[in-house]
Amino acid sequence: MTIPIKICGLSTPEAVDRAADLKADMAGFIFFPKSPRHVTVDDARQLAERARARELKTVAVTVDMDDAGLDEIVEQMKPDWLQLHGTETPERLSVLKVRYGLPVMKALAVRDAGDLDRAAVYNGIADRMLFDAKPPKGSDLPGGNGVSFDWQLLAGRDLSSLDGAASYMLSGGLTTDNVGEALRISGAPGVDVSSGVESAPGVKDLAMMGAFVQAVSNAPK
Numbered sequence: 581m582t583i584p585i586k587i588c589g590l591s592t593p594e595a596v597d598r599a600a601d602l603k604a605d606m607a608g609f610i611f612f613p614k615s616p617r618h619v620t621v622d623d624a625r626q627l628a629e630r631a632r633a634r635e636l637k638t639v640a641v642t643v644d645m646d647d648a649g650l651d652e653i654v655e656q657m658k659p660d661w662l663q664l665h666g667t668e669t670p671e672r673l674s675v676l677k678v679r680y681g682l683p684v685m686k687a688l689a690v691r692d693a694g695d696l697d698r699a700a701v702y703n704g705i706a707d708r709m710l711f712d713a714k715p716p717k718g719s720d721l722p723g724g725n726g727v728s729f730d731w732q733l734l735a736g737r738d739l740s741s742l743d744g745a746a747s748y749m750l751s752g753g754l755t756t757d758n759v760g761e762a763l764r765i766s767g768a769p770g771v772d773v774s775s776g777v778e779s780a781p782g783v784k785d786l787a788m789m790g791a792f793v794q795a796v797s798n799a800p801k
C-alpha cells in the first residue's frame with residue numbers, strides 16, 4: 581500500500597518540480613497573508629499550471645475565506661482540491677462543494693480525543709479530513725507550526741465512517757525522523773508535511789523533501 585503524501589506550503593517552481601519528481605500526491609498552496617508560505621493568486625495560478633503539467637494534484641489552502649476570495653482562487657488557480665483550515669462549519673462545506681464542484685479537505689485541530697470526536701460532524705460532507713495539531717499559544721498561524729499531537733489518539737480508533745479510500749491525512753510536526761513512528765502508531769492512511777521539509781520558515785529544502793518521501797515509503801506497511 582502506498583501512503584498518499586501532501587507537501588504543503590510550496591511557493592517556488594523548483595519545489596513544485598521536486599514534489600512532482602518525487603511523485604507526491606498533492607501540493608498545497610497557502611493563501612494566508614501572515615504565513616511565510618503565503619502565495620498570491622497569480623503565483624498560485626502559475627505554480628498550479630506547472631503542477632498540472634506533471635499530474636501533481638493541487639490544493640488551495642484557505643482559512644475562513646469569503647466567497648469573493650474563493651471565487652478568484654478557483655477561477656485563476658483551478659485547484660483540484662480546497663482545504664479549509666479555519667472554523668468552517670459542515671453547512672459552509674456543503675455550500676462550497678455545490679458552488680465549486682470540488683472535493684473539500686477539512687482541517688481539524690487536535691489536542692485530545694474530544695477534538696477527534698468533532699470530526700463526526702463532517703461525515704458524508706468532507707471528502708477528506710486533515711488532522712493537524714492545535715497551534716501553540718501565541719502563534720498567528722492555524723497550520724504550519726511544526727508541532728505534533730499525540731498520535732496514540734488515532735491508534736485503533738474507528739474512523740471507518742469517514743468517506744473515501746484515504747479518509748484522512750495525518751499532519752502536524754511530521755519530519756523525516758518521526759514520520760515512520762507516526763505512521764506506525766496512528767495507522768494513518770495519508771500524511772501531510774510542511775515545515776518538516778523546510779530549511780527556514782517558508783523555504784522548502786529539496787533534499788529534505790526527498791528524504792521525507794523516502795522515509796514514508798520505508799515505513800512498515
Ligand SMILES: O=C(O)c1ccccc1NCC(=O)[C@H](O)[C@H](O)COP(=O)(O)O
Pocket residue numbers: 588589608610612615616617641642643665712721722723724725726727751752753754772773774775776
Ligand atoms: O502552513 C501554513 O503556513 C499555514 C497557514 C495557514 C493555514 C494553514 C497552513 N498550513 C496548512 C497545512 O496543511 C500544513 O501542512 C499543516 O498545518 C502541517 O504543517 P507542519 O506542522 O508545519 O508540517
